[in-house]
Amino acid sequence: MRKHRLLKPEYSSKVIGVIFISISIYLFSMTDHTNAGLASAFIGIFTILIVHYPTVDEDVAVAGLKSGILSYHNILDDLELSDKGVILPPNESLNESRTYIPAGKLDGIPDIYDEMTIISSGRGRTGIALVPPGQPLLEEAKDRIEYKIEGKGIQSGRECMGHLSKGMGLAKSFSLRKKGKRIRIRITLEKYDDYCENLREKSSNICTRSGCPICSAFLTGASEALSSPLKIESFEKEKNHIKYELEEV
């Protein structure tokens, strides 16, 4: 859910500041409460000037994230590939994770090697394998963990996601649950919710194919921790809560 402009901190702080300054003017002119007036004026000016507003650096970072993923998905749209991707963890033939997007219905995962992008292993096993858009973000989070998460299980996946959410500020909170072959990931966005909504307006299939860089980092982290290919089964977004249902294949 996109926040109304006036609800954003940079605007709401100014409204609060103006209210405090108005109160201070009233206190100075109509009453003898000099200290209260001074306090109110100080709080008003402080709130207006100190509350954060997005910097050029942040805007550029968001624009960078957006432009990269949109060109990625424009290619996938033009190729008319399936709407549902599979996140592949590294294995004996693959040195780093891949997002495999089948051309049609998924009929088993073909053998994929590092140097392969376009996969053609016969009927039902055709598609493309790309580096997940969230791979650089995931690498940053993994650098903060003292051990390799690959194949270490759900707990290491949660630890890695903790670095993505709280450490890097990509999400407010998350949950990762596994029940049999079904994996459920919930991500609650905070400051990147507008970024998510803008992206979804421009490319509707983005979430089920690979996810944006933020979701893709979480999905790839889960796949690497469980050391298992994860097929995106469903995606839901309600307000700023994202829910992914995945299946081990």
Added chain:
Amino acid sequence: MEISQKLAISITLWTVLILAVIGGQSIELFVIMILIGLLIARELSSVYIRPSIAFRLDAFIQVGIVVFIGVVMRRILSILEIL
């Protein structure tokens, strides 16, 4: 919540607390207590805040120091019975 929002809330609470304790008694003490709050906030948040916020916080502190010097000068002059 952004660190700057936390900063604004904590300074507001500090100011309200001082106002509740001092009330309308001494404007000089009130201003000095706000300055102390700003200095504590600056020191505690120095690692986390962006340079732009630090610059603005420093501007508040500089104004507070100028006021503090004024208060001290006024007090000295009154002790010396010049004012």
